[in-house]
Structures are given as C-alpha cells and as structure tokens.
Amino acid sequence: MTKQEADALMKIPGNIKGAIFHTHAMFIRYKQGEEGIKMVEEKLKELGYPLKFKEIKALKWYPEALSVLTILTAKDIFHWTENDIFEMGNAAPKYSFVVKVLIRHFLSIQRTFKEAGLSWKKNFDFGELEPHEINEQEKYLVLRVKGYKFHPLICVYHKGYFLRFAQFVLKGKNITVEETKCMFKGDPYHEYVVRWE
Amino acid sequence: MPKNHNVKIEIESLKKDLEDLEIYIKEFSNFLPIAVCTVNPLGVIIDVNRRFEELTGYQAIEAIGESFHSIFLEKKKIKNIEAEILQKPIIKDKEATLLTKRLEKIPVTLSLSQRRDFEGNFIGYFVGLIDITAFKELQANLEKKVKERTKELQERLNELENFSRLTVGRELKMIELKKELEQLKAKKQNILSHASNEQNKNQAV
Numbered sequence: 001m002t003k004q005e006a007d008a009l010m011k012i013p014g015n016i017k018g019a020i021f022h023t024h025a026m027f028i029r030y031k032q033g034e035e036g037i038k039m040v041e042e043k044l045k046e047l048g049y050p051l052k053f054k055e056i057k058a059l060k061w062y063p064e065a066l067s068v069l070t071i072l073t074a075k076d077i078f079h080w081t082e083n084d085i086f087e088m089g090n091a092a093p094k095y096s097f098v099v100k101v102l103i104r105h106f107l108s109i110q111r112t113f114k115e116a117g118l119s120w121k122k123n124f125d126f127g128e129l130e131p132h133e134i135n136e137q138e139k140y141l142v143l144r145v146k147g148y149k150f151h152p153l154i155c156v157y158h159k160g161y162f163l164r165f166a167q168f169v170l171k172g173k174n175i176t177v178e179e180t181k182c183m184f185k186g187d188p189y190h191e192y193v194v195r196w197e
Numbered sequence: 198m199p200k201n202h203n204v205k206i207e208i209e210s211l212k213k214d215l216e217d218l219e220i221y222i223k224e225f226s227n228f229l230p231i232a233v234c235t236v237n238p239l240g241v242i243i244d245v246n247r248r249f250e251e252l253t254g255y256q257a258i259e260a261i262g263e264s265f266h267s268i269f270l271e272k273k274k275i276k277n278i279e280a281e282i283l284q285k286p287i288i289k290d291k292e293a294t295l296l297t298k299r300l301e302k303i304p305v306t307l308s309l310s311q312r313r314d315f316e317g318n319f320i321g322y323f324v325g326l327i328d329i330t331a332f333k334e335l336q337a338n339l340e341k342k343v344k345e346r347t348k349e350l351q352e353r354l355n356e357l358e359n360f361s362r363l364t365v366g367r368e369l370k371m372i373e374l375k376k377e378l379e380q381l382k383a384k385k386q387n388i389l390s391h392a393s394n395e396q397n398k399n400q401a402v
Contacts, residue, residue: 030258058219059212094261097219100235100244107238107320167262168241 001069001076006047009069012150014126015061023092024070025053030091032078043073058097061125068150071157082156089160093168109196110134112169113141119165124148132191139197141166144181145190152184159192166194173197232305232326235312236265238319240279252305252328254298265324270294270302282309282322295326304333 028036037053044051049066056062075085093099099119113134120129127147134141143162148154163177174197181191226233232249234242245253245260253260253268260268266275271293278291288309295303308325 026258030256057212058216091258094243094258107318164262168237168243169239 001043001047001072003047006049006069009072009150010049010063010065012065014064014124014148016064016067016125017058017123018056018060018062019058019096020067020092020123021051021053021056021062021070022058022097023095024067024074024088025056026095027088027091028074031080031084036074036078039077040070040074043077044070047073064124064126064150068154072151072153075153082153085153085156086160089157090164090167092157092161093164107169109141109166109169110136112165116143116165120145130189140193140195142180143192143194145192146188148190149183152182155179155182155184155190158190162192162194166196170196232328234260234265234324234326235321236279236324237321240265240276243321249326252297252303252326253295254301259298268296270296278307278309282311283319286311292329295328304329 025037028040032039041051041053044066047069049069051066051070071085071088074080074088078084080088113131116131117129120127127145130144130146132142132144145158159177159179163175166175166177175194176196177192177194179190180193181187181189183190226246227248229246229248232252233246234249235244237243242260242263242265245255245257249260250256255263255268265279266272269275274291274293278288278293282288288307291307291309293305293307295305297303305326306329308327310323310325311319312321312323314320
C-alpha cells in the first residue's frame, strides 16, 4: 500500500461505527498478538492516517476508508491471503458489541434476513444492505449491497461477515456464501447468495 | 434549530452512556471468577467472558459461533438441559464434563438463566460454569478414605470373628473333654466296682 493509494482511498466518503475498528483490532491481536496491533498502527501513521485502536469509541462515526485502509495494511504487513480476510470478516460479528445488542433480532434465518438492513444502518451512514430474497424451501437467501465501492478485497470480507450471521442462526448446517454480482465487475451492486443444507 | 441542537446533544449523551455501559459490562464480566457464556436460542455461543477462555482454553474467537453442547463430553445430557431451559427460567447446579481445547476433561456444574426481550420472547440464555475439580478430588479422597476405613474395620471384624470362633471352639472342646472325662471316670468306677464284686465272690467261694 503506497501513500498515493492510501490518499486515493481516503477520498471515498462514508462513515462507519467505531465498533468495527474494535473487531479489526481483536482479529489482528488474535492472529498476530499485541505486536501486530503496534505494527498496523505504525504503518497507518507512516501513510499519514494515524490510528490508535484503544482510542476508538464504539458508537462514534469514523471514515469507512480508514477501516478499509486498516484491513489492507494488515494484509500487506502480515502477508495475509484472501482466506485470512474472509476469516476476518467472518470473525467480526463475534466481537461486535453492537451485534450482541442487536442479537435479539437474529432469532431465525427469516428474522435475521428481515433485519439485515437495520444492522447495516446501525453501522454505516451510507449505502444500503437490501435483503432481496429468501427461499427457505430452496434454502438460500440473497443480499444486495448498494452504494458501497472501496476495494475488491472488502467483498471477500463482507462474504465472511454475512456468512457469520447465517452461522449464528443456522446451527450445524453446511452453509456457503458466494458473491454473484460485484460493482468492481461492472454490476450496479454487490450481490451475495447464502445457501445452506 | 435549538430543538435539533438539543436532540443532538441528547443523542451524544446517550451514546456516551452506552459506551460507558459497554465498558462496565466488559469489566464486570471479566472480573467474574466464574466462567460465563451467552447462548442464543439455537444453542450457539454468542459471547464468553475471560474466565470462560481460561477454563476452556478456547479464545473468544474460537468459542463464539460454536454449538454450546460441543464443548461437553455428555452431549445428549446438555441437549436435554438446553431443552429444559426453554421451559424453566432458571436451572441450577447440573453436573457435566467440560472438554477443553486440549481435550482435558473438567468436571463442572452448570447454572442457566433464560433471557427474554421486552416482549417476552425467548432470546437465549446465560450459562455459568463452575470448575468442581477440587471438590470432586476432595470427594474422591473422602470416598477412598471411607473405603479404606471400612476395609480396615471389616478386617478387624473378621479377626474378632475368627478369635471368637476359636475361643468358642475351645470352650466347646473343653466341655466335650470334660464330658469324656466324666464318662471315663464313670467307666473306671464301673470297672473298679465290678472287679471288687468279683473279688468278693471269689473270696466267698
């Protein structure tokens, strides 16, 4: 990640809740220890976007670009693969205080699907998560993310993130997620299909 | 405009309160010497405290998202307890065996408490796990000691019984011998009197 790339990324508008940074910190700490946290903070400072995870407030708004930059920086420093980013997204709801508070809405796959948009709105001040279709007989659901275009790697992160919500409410089933449409491939939105057995 | 400004201040203040509440919950939860986890209605772990991580060996990231029953040896028993908590608000002191990440078996007692939302919908339950290894060891030692003591007492009792049998046997033998002696004495007396009679007869002849 170069300074120019970071600057270009940071120009994209849109804010998210600080709680998301906490989930990043937890995952980095899990994978790389406390030293990993320091390394990411150092690199962000070097890029001109200093960040102290401990100072982030869960309910305050911060630029999503900074969150994306954090993920990309961690990937660069630790030579993470796409699988690691998927794992990072998948682990994020496990740590999120907001998710724990919202968990009352996630009692079944139907309810989780219906409330998915609400969850997005609580964490993002831009874009939209549209619960597009659910078919419990055919065992799949379709989610669409609109107005969100930061970096293709975040599509992988979101795949992991959406899968976790399904894993919370579809116990012990073989659950998969696939991105079927992507704004980086010319589609008007990102589309994720979650399937289960 | 001032109204909007007040609403904004109110929202900021509520956010601050919520953040303080989060910190308080985290601190309190991590202070607890009891392992605690939160489970959703499908039996999936959605939160754990520090003691839970220490007891099970699983970090939060590893435990959250797993089925609650999967960390126990007696899976069927746990599933039954999970079914029971749907009916009862609180379940106390159920014994089970925890399977740690290192596959160690730790005896624990489980206490469960239902969670319900404002509308009364069941939204899962809290579980408290208490490590009863020390208690079980104490119990086992006590049982061992009781067994040993019982064995000792039984041995003493056997010795006493043997002794008693021996003493009683001797007594009986002595009575028997006495009887025999009496009989022999009588026999001897008979023989002597018979001999004396014979002698008297011969003298008379």
